[in-house]
Amino acid sequence: MKPFKVAIPKSVEQASRFQKSDDSPFIAGGTDLLARIKEYVVQPETIVDLKRIEGMTGITSTDDGIRIGALTTMNEVATDGSVTDDYPALSETIMNAATPQIRNMATIGGNICQKPRCWYLRHEGYSCAKNGGSGCWAREGENEFHAIFDNQVCAVTSPSNVAPVLVAYSALIEIQGGEEKREIPAEDFFITPDQDPGREVLLEPGEVVISIHLPAKNRTKKWSYTEAREKQSFDWAQASVTMLYDRGGRKGDHRVVLGAVSPAPLRRDDLEKILKSGSLDDAMIKKLQMKIGDGSHPLSQNGYKVPMLRGLIAQGVRNISGRKEG
Amino acid sequence: MAEEITIKVGFGDHFRDLTVRLQDGDIAPWQPDQQLDVVGKRLPRLDAVAKVTGTAKFAQDQNPAGMIHGRILRSPHPNADIRSVDLSAAKAMPGVRAVLTVPEVFEDSSARFAGAEIAAIAADTEQQADAAMRAIQVEYDIKDFCVTIDTSMEDGAPQVGRGDQKNVQRVSPRSRGRRRGGNANPGADQQVLDRMAAREKEVSALLAASDVVVEGTFRTQVQTHAPFETHGAVCSWEDGQLVCWASTQATFGFRGELTSNWGQVKASECRVLSEYVGGGFGSKFSAGREGVIGALLAKEAGVPVKMMLDRSGEQTSAGNRPDALQKMRMGVNKDGVIQALQIRSWGTPGSGTGGAGAHNDGIYKLGEVDKVEYGVRTNCGGARAHRAPGWPQGSFALEQMMDMAAHSLDGIDPIEFRKKNDDHPIRVAEYDIAKERIGWNKARVRGGASNICTGVGIASNLWFSAGGGGASALVRISKDGSVEIRNGAQDIGTGTRTVMGMVAAEELGIPLDMVSTRIGDTNDPQGPMSGGSTTIGTLTPAARLAAHYAKKELLAVVADRKGWDPTDLDIRKARVIRNDGSDTGLSFHDACQLMDDDAIEVLKARPRRNYAGFSDTNAGVQAAEVEVDMETGVVRVKKVVAVADAGKLINPMTAESQVRGGVIQGVSYALTERRIMDRHKGRMLNDDLENYKILGSLDCPEIDVVLVDVYNGKSNTQVMGLGEPPIVATAAAVANAVADAIGTRVFEIPITPKKVLEAIASKKAPDPGGKKKGARL
């Protein structure tokens, strides 16, 4: 790795300033950024360490839900009582991610801001649409783990296990740049390459994710998080399906969000509508399976993700119909 | 004066007498009814605590005073000639103390894979070395490349090698009259071609006459060795003597390569140390370019240099198990007897010359075999021996053919079918153990009948690991009662050190904790490389002899001092006893105190030959049980029963550990590992341990190891190694179990969710393994 300096701001305002001055990346747990620096994928002169900023760790209950500080580790989030009680899919997805060692270092803010794992992007010497060049190596290259949806410009998959679940729970991402604060719905926070191939999240220079706000839990919801991957330890999802099912049934407000199959979590309101159409039986599963591949454009090596999604949604429906309300 | 003795050989309830003419100075092997105090006991390896507490020092952990850091610049191009290497900018960088170029040192200006060594540099800090390495300017002539077996075999494919090297070359049957590096003698080659044609005709006729013919095309992937500790050494010149702390499977081989191939230092002035090795799996026999580079950089810099590979260098340049494409046709008669097998196979040595062969006809009685094998060069890192080279890939194909044949003969159970075609004296008894312990006949939801299906599969293995000549051991008994045994060979994690100590302790009649074991130092007596699973077969007979004669000397001292009959004395449990078992009143320690000299030292070499024993090979059977999620394609191996034998078991605990390791690596080969090459730039995309997927802890099955203790009479310890045999059958057993579970076959490893889903989807399409006749391979 190339030597770099570390700037240690005491406040978000200061952090914003440090970053803006020469485009220095933020570092939280470092499990993603340091790996990229070691491989010379990024060669920053300075990195801005967020960990000394106060008020960005821990989980607090508010009138309208919970607020998770961006520096809270993945492990702390997954094991927190209010999360396991009220947002169990979040706990479940984190426990599926990475390894205990990584979950102890990695922060939830870093998790949703991490860079995609495309192996071209993570090797020096492959310039592409995502890193300032043009074109995509994966589309006509080695794309077994790449996206099947929204993959025309850049076929990365959103690497975060947490992201699709935040979309499903209608989380708000709280952001601060300088003294300005704003809140963005998770669904809008994660963006696709046609919006901007260089970014995966809607952060402007100098903006820090300070917390994640999960709105008050809807007591009527049943949930399921299913994912498939090659290894159980130390591996990435090839596809995932997050489902929240409203007891309201036909009138309910359901959520179906696909993960690891597109550059951003993919909310599927067409499938949510189907969930309103009847009871959670085999016929329902068939209908969802028929539809789930709609809009996909598999590449040469990743067509398997469509049947995999069909399998995961079937398992999701069975989880929901078999599971007691949480 | 060769002495003739009669010993018992065999196992379980299969024993017989064997008359053996002992070689000069050799002693009789331990007998089944003999009471042993150390050998055969489950003892934790001697270095367990040092390893888990981090006090064990591997090559990577050596930091001699003044040490600096080496780096190797590698080619980003898969096929190029190096036009020039300009070191001037790099030399001027801070901290740089030594540089070299590969074209100058190795007289090789071609880079035939992305990752090939171009130049090297040593600097005070790792960061300085990195920065300087990146300042080296290289001009290349870039050529077209092939990085997969398929593209390299295409007509008009770019040439991988140089000169008249063809991409595809027949490796067996071998062309005769081939001059080294040159073309075949056309006349002699024609004879081979004629014989091949005759063979093909004969076997084709047998296939046509068989009741059933099954055929299949099988693919196996490239598997890198991926040892935790990468290749390399810390090299230091001290008063003209070269000392290398190396990560190696062959301390003496490493030294030999530095001294013979490169000639700047004599064997007597080069010391290789390797007390702990973080894995090798067959890739660490050679000093490699990194070893030579380390020594040269250290010489130039005048200070020690650490030259260990980084992970990318390890993954791309330090060897791999080659991939294979195997096509087979097998003819079987209704009675279940195999008539003939036709094999055409292709394997990739990469850009190197390593063996690419698949051992796909070595197990079972296969009738007449017509096998033709080709090596296919690719612009990828060269293949090296990888735990049972050629066998897991061959077994993957052959064992599935066995199952397909059994299924096509209505009603023959795959295990019964194997037994019918197997005459290995040990394995025939091992099938039933595996069958029972895996619950072969248990009711299961299989054949794709539900969302979650389970299945079982079986496969066999074979190995040849009794070792041979080439080892000596030194036993020193000191007057203070301390005992040490020394041999210069390495322990690559297999337990060699522990087993050597146990053999010496048994023979000396003292407990293991009274013996200090010294290994991994070429200043000590000659020892074997850790290859072919022969290390302990080679080493332990020497250890036993040295201990035996040292004890004799000690007892002679005792007899002399006490006026006793030396032939009436022995040592047992650290007491000097008489032949009738009575105690002399002297402890081992007391006996040592009687010495005039400070120590007794005995250096003994092992007899060069092994005896014709009970079985020249070790066998083994593995059965796997898998669970497949039919909806997502995810395969989980639930259990593997591994029945293994390795001659006489010195330490069942370390033996079991070898088997576990083999099974884990085998499951990993079956399900997750593969090298991924980029078609655009010809680079390895998963030159790391993230996307190069090695089985994780949660993915490991329950492993039920059953060891069969065999008195094979082949040497005075009767030991055979067990490093390689346990990986041979695993992937094949898993593949057969997956086929049983999902009701169709996956003809290619790794069996990923993608391939399972694809196989399920094409289930309605004709099974390429179905009953078919006719078509040529």
Ligand SMILES: Cc1cc2nc3c(=O)[nH]c(=O)nc-3n(C[C@H](O)[C@H](O)[C@H](O)COP(=O)(O)OP(=O)(O)OC[C@H]3O[C@@H](n4cnc5c(N)ncnc54)[C@H](O)[C@@H]3O)c2cc1C
């Ligand atoms: C072997 C392995 C397996 C893994 N498997 C999974 C998996 O299955 N699922 C999964 O979801 N993840 C997985 N991960 C990724 C891991 O979860 C992320 O690396 C981690 O969550 C990143 O968090 P961090 O705090 O370490 O981020 P850092 O590395 O510190 O930062 C990551 C990025 O986010 C930015 N950033 C960090 N915090 C903020 C903030 N508050 N505001 C704005 N920007 C910020 C940084 O600038 C940087 O670009 C895996 C990682 C490894 C190494």
Ligand code: SF4
């Ligand atoms: S998928 Fe995206 S990141 Fe990967 S090569 Fe294509 S454009 Fe680049």
